[in-house]
Amino acid sequence: MPSRTVIPQQGFTLVELMIVVTIIGVLSSIAVPAYQNYIQKSEVTAGVSTTSALTTNIDLFIQENGRFPPATGLSDIGASATMSSLGTLSLIPDTETADQGVLEFEFNTTTSVSGKKVQWRKNPTTGWQCVQNAAEHIKGCLKGMIG
Numbered sequence: 263m264p265s266r267t268v269i270p271q272q273g274f275t276l277v278e279l280m281i282v283v284t285i286i287g288v289l290s291s292i293a294v295p296a297y298q299n300y301i302q303k304s305e306v307t308a309g310v311s312t313t314s315a316l317t318t319n320i321d322l323f324i325q326e327n328g329r330f331p332p333a334t335g336l337s338d339i340g341a342s343a344t345m346s347s348l349g350t351l352s353l354i355p356d357t358e359t360a361d362q363g364v365l366e367f368e369f370n371t372t373t374s375v376s377g378k379k380v381q382w383r384k385n386p387t388t389g390w391q392c393v394q395n396a397a398e399h400i401k402g403c404l405k406g407m408i409g
Contacts, residue, residue, distance in 0.1 A: 302374045305348055306397040309367045309380040312346045314402070316365055317382055317390045320353075330355040330363035330384065348373050362386065369396065379408045 274282075319339035323331050331338050333353050343350050349369040356362035367380040378396035380403065385391060392403035 298374065303397050303400065305369065305373050305375055306378075306380065306394060306400050306403075308346070308348055309369060309396075310392060310394065310400060310403045312348075313351070313365050313367045313380055313382050314392070316341055316351075317384075320363075320365060320384065324361050324384075329360040356384075359386070381408055 316339055319341070320331060323335075323339055331353050332355060335353055336342055336351060339353075341351055343352065345351060346367070349367050352366045352368070354364040354366060356364075362384050364384070365382040369375045369378050371377075375396040378394070380392065380394040380396070383391050383393065393406045393408060394400060394403050395405065395408045398405055
């Protein structure tokens with residue numbers, strides 16, 4: 263009987279490939295939402311930080327001028343509406359109390375939280391309070407209603 267040459271197996275079987283594809287699918291179904299949540303929280307945290315840094319400047323403006331900066335007064339506090347690529351800053355003075363108002367940051371359409379807002383509200387008894395409607399568990403800024 264002639265001897266047969268045994269050819270070694272090369273490649274993967276269909277079952278092995280299906281197992282690998284299934285494992286990758288399971289891992290990506292966990293990783294993608296976690297990554298999206300991470301991106302969302304980091305963008306909101308950047309908005310909170312941007313506005314938080316300006317609250318001291320507003321306090322100085324109130325101390326020197328006796329009133330909250332006007333809606334067109336971002337340059338008076340060392341800021342501009344477009345100083346962050348993530349969104350737009352604005353000032354909303356209180357119409358009834360001169361030394362109160364809101365510093366608002368609205369996220370633009372290039373972010374994962376498009377249209378959401380971060381607000382720092384000046385209150386004479388409690389000081390500055392941060393409220394945002396974009397993400398859960400942002401340190402130093404409560405999630406709540408923004409009107």
